[in-house]
Amino acid sequence: MLERTDVTTDPDNPDPDPVPAAASHEPLTHDVDEARVARPSPVDVVVVEGESALAEMLEYSVSNAGRTALTFRAGHSAIEYLAGDLPVGHAPVVLLDLDLLGTEGFLALKHILAARPSLRVIVLSAQGAERDQIRALRAGAVDYLVKPLSIPILVAKVERLLADRTP
């Protein structure tokens, strides 16, 4: 079983670094720096989600399908990674919890997609207003899913996008 000992909820460090869920199912017990060094490449799915159970379910499904997931529990580090640190040529599927980015969620989405237009972003949000969905899709998201989510549907959408990417 995957262990997530390196994700912290320490109030002094509210913006934990990303942690990869490796395709092999060896427990990840190394610290953050080691995780960064040992990050599998390429990353297939980037999960930006504050709800830990949902993020873990996505990681589990992705890694059981032999793919690699990278999870962020805070918005700012996710933006930095997607818009800047993401290796050139990588175009992972991104599950982006828009609510995690606060009031500037749409701006952040536009910023990420302007920097990396090849990303396939599925937006997750508790806000189901049509106006929000249209804004996200116009910004370049491939889908917009309203919480509470159906987990199998989300997993199926991710698998579809990953399959489309496979040459």
Next chain:
Amino acid sequence: MSATVLAFIAAGQMAFFVAVFLMLVAYRLADGRRKRRRHEQTERLARVMMDVLENRVPGERLTRVIERSRGNVVVTVLHQYASQMRGAPWERVVNAVRQSGWYGRFVRSHGRSRLWWKRLAAARLLSIAAYPEDLELARALVTDRHPAIKVAAIQVVRRIRDAAVLETVLLEAIAARPVVRRYLFDTVVSVREALVPVLAARLAAAGSTDELRALVTLAGELSAVEFFDRLVAYAGHESLEIRVAVARALSSYPHPRTEAALTVLLQDGEWQVRTQAASSLGVIRAVNARSALDAALRDGDWWVRLRAGIALRQLGPSGTEVLHDVQAGADRFAREMARYVLGLTNEAVADYLT
């Protein structure tokens, strides 16, 4: 019998046939006139409704036309358009309908009628035009003894996301027979944002085993993360039916804790639970549960062995490798099952999952 009597009987019969013929003709004429009138009303109503939907005329015009139309015609036309329209245009129509005196009269007279078809018409109207002030009547119709009325009234939850009505619907669904239950569940699933908190609260305080089983089944269908902890906790329930329902529901929750719970259920004393646990491990593609599924291939029950074999096929190459090893192993039953499962086409394996 005299000729007079026979002539009398013949005349009577002839008169009877003539009367029947005349009645048939009169009925056809009256029916034709009624259909024409109904058609005219439907056309007029549809035309005005379209104008209101496209904001070409004020809602008052529709209100006036409704006042001059038959109740059932209005309900039928409203339903035709309700399935195609939503948002602000539809709310303009609903406002116009509710402003007519007809709406109040119709709902009052039909909603509490002793005749089921009248209550059904009221339920159909509420399902597309209800406001929060109609909640009390809606709740009464949801609990109606007639299944058609119940099913029609439950559509109200699409317009009014009221927790009390949703809870009433849930309880009605649990008490209903399987076909009606299925229909009620399908309706409430369409309003999942409102349903999830209601179901989560009910799941925590379920009374009977029947209720809990139905709630667990619905939680599995909704597959919302909010139910996950509760479902995992119910994996150790004393009732066989609940453990089977939980094992099935957990197949919608791919998570390391699901894998752990299903692996425990794979050791259950009851074959039904072991079978479902094996099946669900395959659905979530629990590659770490290979050895547990390998052991299940040696289970004393044929169904458990079958589902374990199918689950291993679902795991992909690593699962197939286990099946090949078992095929060359010593256990006769496991060997036969592995051979059977490996001989299945991918389509046949997929068929087992449906």
